[in-house]
Structure formats: structure tokens, C-alpha cells
Amino acid sequence: MQHGKYRFIVGFLALPLGLYALFVVWPFIQSIYYSFTDWTGLSPEFKMVGFDNYTRMLHDDIFWKSLEHSLLFALVLPLVTISLALFFAFMINVGGRRRRGGPVISGVRGSSFYKIVYFFPQVLSIAIVALLFQFAYNPDSGAVNSILRGIGLDSVQPLWLGDPNLALWCVMAVLVWSTVGFFVVLFSAGMASIPAELYEAALLDGASRATTFFRVTLPLLWDTVQSGWVYMGILALGAESFAVVQIMTTGPGGPDYSTTVLVLYVYQKAFRDGQAAYATTIGVALLVVTLAFAAIVMRLGRRERLEY
Amino acid sequence: MGSTSNNSAEGVGRRDLIKRSAALGLVAAPGMGLLSACASSGGGGQKKDKAGKKTAKNPLGVNDTAKMEFVLFDGGFGKEYAEDAVKIYEGNFPKATVKFSATQKIQSTLQPRFNQGNPPDLIDNSGAEQMDMGVLVGKNQLADLTPLLDAPSYDDPGKKVRDTLRPGIVEMGQFDGAPVWILYYAYTVYGVWYSQKALDSLDAEYPKTWDEMLAVCEKAKKKGMAGWTYAGKYPYYLPFSLYPMIGKVGGREVLDAIDNLEPNAWKHPAVKACFEAYYELYQKGYILKGTPGLDHIQSQTAWAKGEALFIPNGSWVENESANVIPKDFDLAVSAPSGIDGSDKMPFGTIWASGGEPFVVPAKAANPEGGMEQLRIMLSEASSKNFTAKVKSLTAYNGGTTGITLTPGLKSGVAALQLAGSNVVNPRLQDWYVQLQKEKIGVSGLGEMMAGRLTPAEAVKKIQGFADEAAKDNTIKHYKHQ
Numbered sequence: 051m052q053h054g055k056y057r058f059i060v061g062f063l064a065l066p067l068g069l070y071a072l073f074v075v076w077p078f079i080q081s082i083y084y085s086f087t088d089w090t091g092l093s094p095e096f097k098m099v100g101f102d103n104y105t106r107m108l109h110d111d112i113f114w115k116s117l118e119h120s121l122l123f124a125l126v127l128p129l130v131t132i133s134l135a136l137f138f139a140f141m142i143n144v145g146g147r148r149r150r151g152g153p154v155i156s157g158v159r160g161s162s163f164y165k166i167v168y169f170f171p172q173v174l175s176i177a178i179v180a181l182l183f184q185f186a187y188n189p190d191s192g193a194v195n196s197i198l199r200g201i202g203l204d205s206v207q208p209l210w211l212g213d214p215n216l217a218l219w220c221v222m223a224v225l226v227w228s229t230v231g232f233f234v235v236l237f238s239a240g241m242a243s244i245p246a247e248l249y250e251a252a253l254l255d256g257a258s259r260a261t262t263f264f265r266v267t268l269p270l271l272w273d274t275v276q277s278g279w280v281y282m283g284i285l286a287l288g289a290e291s292f293a294v295v296q297i298m299t300t301g302p303g304g305p306d307y308s309t310t311v312l313v314l315y316v317y318q319k320a321f322r323d324g325q326a327a328y329a330t331t332i333g334v335a336l337l338v339v340t341l342a343f344a345a346i347v348m349r350l351g352r353r354e355r356l357e358y
Numbered sequence: 359m360g361s362t363s364n365n366s367a368e369g370v371g372r373r374d375l376i377k378r379s380a381a382l383g384l385v386a387a388p389g390m391g392l393l394s395a396c397a398s399s400g401g402g403g404q405k406k407d408k409a410g411k412k413t414a415k416n417p418l419g420v421n422d423t424a425k426m427e428f429v430l431f432d433g434g435f436g437k438e439y440a441e442d443a444v445k446i447y448e449g450n451f452p453k454a455t456v457k458f459s460a461t462q463k464i465q466s467t468l469q470p471r472f473n474q475g476n477p478p479d480l481i482d483n484s485g486a487e488q489m490d491m492g493v494l495v496g497k498n499q500l501a502d503l504t505p506l507l508d509a510p511s512y513d514d515p516g517k518k519v520r521d522t523l524r525p526g527i528v529e530m531g532q533f534d535g536a537p538v539w540i541l542y543y544a545y546t547v548y549g550v551w552y553s554q555k556a557l558d559s560l561d562a563e564y565p566k567t568w569d570e571m572l573a574v575c576e577k578a579k580k581k582g583m584a585g586w587t588y589a590g591k592y593p594y595y596l597p598f599s600l601y602p603m604i605g606k607v608g609g610r611e612v613l614d615a616i617d618n619l620e621p622n623a624w625k626h627p628a629v630k631a632c633f634e635a636y637y638e639l640y641q642k643g644y645i646l647k648g649t650p651g652l653d654h655i656q657s658q659t660a661w662a663k664g665e666a667l668f669i670p671n672g673s674w675v676e677n678e679s680a681n682v683i684p685k686d687f688d689l690a691v692s693a694p695s696g697i698d699g700s701d702k703m704p705f706g707t708i709w710a711s712g713g714e715p716f717v718v719p720a721k722a723a724n725p726e727g728g729m730e731q732l733r734i735m736l737s738e739a740s741s742k743n744f745t746a747k748v749k750s751l752t753a754y755n756g757g758t759t760g761i762t763l764t765p766g767l768k769s770g771v772a773a774l775q776l777a778g779s780n781v782v783n784p785r786l787q788d789w790y791v792q793l794q795k796e797k798i799g800v801s802g803l804g805e806m807m808a809g810r811l812t813p814a815e816a817v818k819k820i821q822g823f824a825d826e827a828a829k830d831n832t833i834k835h836y837k838h839q
Contacts, residue, residue, distance in 0.1 A: 092489055093497035094473050106832065189648030190660060212590050212651030212808065299591070305650065305808070306801045321465055323792060324493030325832065 081330045091326030103331035120312040123291050124343050128282040131226050135233030140263050143241040168231035176290055180297035183224045187211045211299050214308035221294050221309055233278055240274040276351040280344050287340050288313055312336045407724045417509040418726045422451045426727035427478035431485045432460035434674050435748040442743055443735045465489050477719035480728035484714050492834040495533045501718040502537040506729040512737035526783050527753045530712045541732055542712020545751040547673045547770040548598035549708055554688035564692045566705045568635045571695045575644040578667045585644030587666035589654035594799030599670035602709040603694035604632045605782040609702035614838045617785045619828040624821040631697055633813035640809050650808040676749045676766035689766035691773055706776040711783045712753055789836045790827055797823035
């Protein structure tokens with residue numbers, strides 16, 4: 051039966067590979083091709099211009115600002131989201147006090163309720179979340195400043211999205227809020243499959259909660275964390291950051307370009323300024339950044355696999 | 359024992375990397391990919407319909423059996439006015455079929471069709487997804503509307519269409535001289551909007567000089583009302599009152615020099631004086647607290663609730679804020695206050711210009727039909743219908759007699775009368791969209807009015823932006839004729 055094996059495999063792979071080539075690889079190649087033209091997106095006529103778009107990009111202040119913000123998104127968001135999610139997941143699954151008659155390893159009181167609460171934002175569309183927070187950040191009548199006033203902090207009334215020093219952080223906070231629940235559930239699932247004996251042994255040896263976390267939980271969860279990290283980074287570079295920035299910090303990307311990101315810039319150049327070729331050029335830059343990000347995370351995260 | 363990890367040594371890592379990269383492709387590429395699909399589908403173009411015979415009743419020579427397609431931007435003015443005009447077209451050409459559609463997504467709907475060379479015959483290219491006019495003109499995608507302007511008007515065969523339009527409309531539709539590419543159908547009055555009732559309650563009149571303005575604001579402040587608010591997230595609303603003020607203080611040439619991107623245009627003393635005047639509003643605390651964080655709807659709502667006295671805006675505000683403006687608000691608009699008696703132009707100098715740009719694509723199958731539809735819309739009856747329905751004037755000069763005008767509209771008409779020939783029309787916002795909105799608006803004026811730039815710094819920054827735009831050869835440059 052060996053001789054038919056490859057034909058068999060090829061037969062199965064041909065269709066998905068074909069679809070992949072048609073809908074993923076081919077658009078990439080086309081995009082790269084269009085980045086060397088002066089295509090406007092509004093007329094079928096264009097001509098080759100060589101590296102003009104790339105030279106222009108390197109001298110474009112807004113491109114560099116967008117890149118800076120995108121990188122900040124890709125670094126800070128996964129760090130904050132995943133740290134928070136790990137902490138919450140640990141508390142929900144492992145961090146509880148030992149209760150008489152209960153299982154040896156358990157979460158804090160009410161942990162199943164918390165799990166649902168954390169996951170709740172995940173069911174809302176990112177567009178709705180962004181809109182809700184846009185209202186909350188309204189400096190005049192929004193929830194955030196109202197709470198500040200309510201607790202007597204009348205003098206502290208920041209402009210939030212209207213302040214170039216705060217706007218980017220406000221946007222990031224919303225993304226953290228809306229994605230942390232997904233990772234709590236993901237990590238909870240991972241922790242659930244870590245054998246309870248390991249925790250019992252650690253407890254018997256008198257390990258504190260922190261030690262348990264860093265010596266037992268985290269190493270055994272490492273693969274999940276790493277995947278989550280890449281996943282979050284790509285979200286932060288791509289779709290999610292576009293949605294929140296576009297919806298919340300309308301204007302062109304925050305006051306004084308303080309929140310503009312690469313995806314938003316691609317969109318604006320292609321669909322507002324009629325410069326589709328330049329947009330594809332920025333898109334190519336985004337592709338490079340994202341691939342580099344994934345590669346770096348994979349590289350740095352490589353460690354010996356633990357067997358248990 | 360259970361295991362969360364994969365058994366192969368590098369399994370998850372490598373494979374995940376590939377999977378994620380694929381996912382990334384789906385995240386980052388679709389826009390580019392889809393765009394590419396449009397371009398590569400080629401520019402075959404569609405067949406032109408044969409023109410019909412020119413007669414007195416059909417001066418443009420519309421083929422009365424040809425299909426006519428009309429795509430309208432479905433925005434603040436709705437679509438009813440256009441539907442009414444389409445009915446007239448259908449009545450005049452019973453054998454023709456008209457395909458009418460209204461959308462908010464002008465660019466996403468029409469961009470592929472321009473790329474394929476089969477655009478509709480008439481487009482209201484407006485709204486947030488407006489297609490860049492400079493690009494359309496530059497790539498020869500628009501038809502010259504001169505035949506329409508030279509055709510007899512719908513109501514009076516002795517008068518050309520161009521002679522029935524408000525001043526400035528024809529010029530606005532031109533890019534670099536002669537041919538007319540765009541016909542702006544609505545006519546917008548920009549300025550300082552306020553509640554006459556609120557002003558009366560302060561025992562004040564609309565201030566004509568800046569000292570008077572500061573005095574009114576001080577009065578309002580004592581009553582717990584802010585003097586001004588504006589769309590803080592879209593500070594490019596500020597120019598609606600600031601630019602005509604610059605024109606009033608320094609004369610039209612200052613605004614023209616700014617539009618022409620002349621070196622040091624922004625360093626004119628009139629610009630600085632007006633910037634300083636506005637900055638004073640911030641310094642003296644006359645701006646509604648939190649304004650830089652508000653968008654246009656939020657600021658308009660705060661203003662309608664009486665939290666602030668003045669707001670720079672355009673005449674669409676009456677329709678847009680209709681549900682938040684109280685019944686006894688007594689909406690009014692005024693030309694901007696000046697600095698003092700030494701201003702170059704008189705009080706009343708106002709910014710008014712066309713809105714709702716209609717275009718006929720060069721590659722349309724039935725361009726005569728598209729133009730005829732516009733000719734119908736520019737009749738007195740259609741114009742009146744528009745004004746009555748959406749509380750805005752049209753490009754048709756007149757057409758307000760016999761209909762009850764809403765307070766804002768009435769005040770707009772009065773402001774135009776007071777202005778007479780002193781109507782200015784700064785073009786930055788339709789010539790250089792990004793420069794006007796993002797750079798001058800958000801990064802310049804917005805930052806200054808939030809107190810993060812001094813007027814001198816703002817002038818310098820904005821001049822830098824203008825110089826950059828003047829040097830940028832990827833955008834088309836224009837000059838006042």
C-alpha cells in the first residue's frame with residue numbers, strides 16, 4: 051500500500067492548498083506588486099514607479115508614529131493582558147484557601163462566578179465595546195469622570211481620549227478589558243489539566259502561593275502562554291487595534307496623531323486619500339513587522355519541554 | 359498523567375508560527391487583496407449609450423430609452439429629495455429605466471466600479487466615505503459639466519443653468535481653471551451658532567468685536583454657562599468661524615494665500631491676531647470644560663442643553679441636532695466677530711459655500727441622463743422641495759419664497775443678505791483634506807485650543823504642515839484663479 055501513499059496525501063491536500071494559495075498567498079503577491087505602482091484605487095490606470103512608495107514611507111513622519119504605536123501595542127498589550135489573565139486564572143483555579151472538607155486544590159470563593167464575569171466582554175463585539183467606552187471616557191458626562199466626581203475628586207477630570215498623553219493608554223485599557231477574559235478561560239483550561247499531585251506535593255513542602263505559581267503553574271503552562279502571546283500580539287497589530295482606534299479616537303487617530311496605528315494608516319491611505327499603492331506599501335511593512343514579532347516571540351520563548 | 363503539551367519537541371512552536379502567519383495573512387491582507395482584485399479585473403469599460411436628439415424640451419440630448427443610474431449619499435439630508443427628482447425624470451422620459459440607490463458607503467460601493475470602468479451616471483460623492491476628488495479629476499474619471507451649465511434652465515428657457523446658481527458654486531466645482539467637474543447641490547452657511555433666547559437672557563447682543571465677545575463670555579460665565587464649545591475630537595470645525603474671521607481681519611488675500619499654500623501664508627499678522635483671540639477664550643476659561651474630549655454630536659448636545667453659548671458649525675446642524683435642540687431655542691447663526699474697527703472687511707463677512715458634491719463620471723454610459731437629472735434638481739420646484747424637507751439652502755439662487763423657514767434657516771438667509779458680496783470661500787477643506795482635517799485641525803488648532811500649544815507655536819507648526827503639503831508631489835496642487 052506504500053506506493054499510493056503520496057498520491058493519496060496530495061489528493062487530500064490539493065484543494066485546501068489551492069484555496070490557501072488563491073486567497074492568502076496570491077493577494078500577498080499582488081499587494082507587493084501594487085506597492086511598486088502609483089495605483090490610486092479609483093481608476094484602473096497605473097504605472098510602475100519602482101521604489102518611490104518605499105522611499106516616501108521612510109520619510110513619512112506619520113508612518114513612523116504609527117509604527118511606534120503599533121509596536122507599543124504589540125509589546126504592552128500581550129504583557130499586561132497575559133499577566134492579568136494568568137493571575138486571575140491562578141486565583142480562580144489554584145489560589146484559594148484550603149477549606150475544610152473541600153478538595154485540596156481549589157480557587158477563591160465564588161471562582162466559577164468570576165470566570166463568567168471575566169469572559170463576559172468576550173461575547174460583545176469589539177465595535178460595541180469601543181462605543182461603550184467612548185461614552186464612558188466622555189470628559190463632560192462620561193462614567194469615568196462622573197465616578198471621579200462622585201468620590202470627591204472634582205479637581206481630577208482628565209480629558210482621557212482628548213489628551214494626547216493619555217489617549218493611547220485609554221485605548222489599550224479597553225483592549226485589555228475586552229480580551230483578558232478569553233485568556234482567563236484558556237489558561238484555566240490549561241491549569242485544569244495540570245496534575246493535582248504536583249500542587250499537593252508543593253503544598254506539603256510548604257510552598258507559598260507565589261512559589262507555587264512560578265515553580266509549578268507557569269512552567270507547565272508555558273506553551274499555552276506562548277501561543278496566547280503571539281495570538282494577542284497579532285490582534286494588537288491588526289484588527290482589534292484598528293477597530294478601537296477608528297471608533298474611539300475619531301479624528302484621524304487621536305489628538306496630534308497620538309493613537310494612530312499602522313492598520314488605521316493603511317485604511318486611511320487606501321480608502322480616504324485615494325493612494326491605494328502607498329497603502330499596500332504600508333501593508334507590506336505591517337506584514338514584515340508582524341512576521342518579525344511572531345518569530346521573535348517564538349525564539350525567545352523556546353525552552354526545554356517539561357515532561358510530567 | 360494528563361498533558362497539555364504536544365509530544366514532538368518543537369511541535370507547537372513551529373506549527374503555530376505557520377498557523378499564526380496564515381492568520382496574520384487573513385488579518386492584514388484582505389484590504390490589500392480585495393483592492394488588488396479590483397484593479398486586476400481590468401479597465402475594459404462599458405459601452406456608451408447613443409445620445410438622443412437635442413430639442414427645446416431635451417436640450418442635453420438625452421437618449422430617452424437609455425438606462426440612467428443614480429447613486430446618492432444617504433446622509434444628513436436623507437434621500438427623499440432625490441427620489442422626488444427621480445420621479446420627475448421618469449415622468450419626462452417614460453421609456454427610460456432609472457436605477458436609483460442611496461448608500462452611506464459611497465467609496466466601498468463605487469470604488470470597484472470606477473476600477474472596472476462602469477460607474478453609474480450620477481453620484482452624490484459625499485459623506486465620510488467620499489472619494490477623493492483630486493484623484494478622480496487627476497485620473498480623468500469625471501465628466502466636464504459645462505454642457506449642463508450652458509443648457510437652458512429647467513424653469514426658464516431664456517436663462518442658462520449657470521445663471522440660476524448662487525455665487526461661487528461654479529467656481530467651486532472647478533479644479534484649475536475652465537472645466538467644471540463638480541456641482542455642489544446644497545448651500546451651506548458656516549459661522550457661529552447660538553440660541554437667541556440664551557443671548558437675550560444675558561441681556562446681550564451678538565458681539566461684533568473681540569472685546570465685546572469676551573464681555574459676553576464673561577457674562578455667561580457668571581451665570582454658570584461656558585462661552586464656547588466645539589467638536590474637540592474634530593477640531594476642524596473651528597475653522598468654520600475662524601477662517602472667515604481671518605478673512606475679515608486681514609482681507610481675502612490672506613485666505614487665498616493660505617489656500618494656495620504660499621510660503622509664510624500663515625505668518626500673516628491677521629492669522630496670529632485671530633489665533634490669539636481664540637486662545638484667549640481658552641486662557642480665560644470660556645471654553646466648556648472637557649471640550650477637547652468631545653466629538654461633534656456630544657459638543658452639539660452640550661450646546662443645545664445650554665451648557666455653552668456659542669459653537670462653530672455649518673447649517674446642517676439644525677437638521678443634525680433637531681432632536682436635542684429645545685423648541686424655544688431660537689437657533690441663530692452669525693458671521694464671526696472681528697478684532698476691532700481696523701479689520702479689512704466689514705462685520706457680516708461670512709463663509710458660505712456649496713455642499714453635497716454631485717459628479718458625472720467620465721466613463722458613465724449615459725452622462726447626458728446624469729446631467730439632465732441634475733438640471734431637474736436645479737429647478738425652482740425641486741430646490742424648494744429640498745429646502746422645505748431638510749432645512750438647507752440649495753445651489754439654486756432663490757427658491758425660498760412661499761415656504762416657512764425654520765429659525766436657523768431664516769437666520770442663515772439673513773446672514774447671507776447682510777454679507778452681500780462679502781462671502782469668503784476657503785478651499786483647504788476640499789483641496790487638501792488631510793492637511794485641513796488632521797494636520798491643521800487636529801494637530802494644530804485642536805492642540806492650541808486645548809492649551810497645549812501657544813498661538814505662536816501653532817502658527818509655526820501649521821506653516822510647517824502647509825510647506826510639507828506644498829512640497830509633496832504625491833498630492834495635486836491647486837491655485838485660486
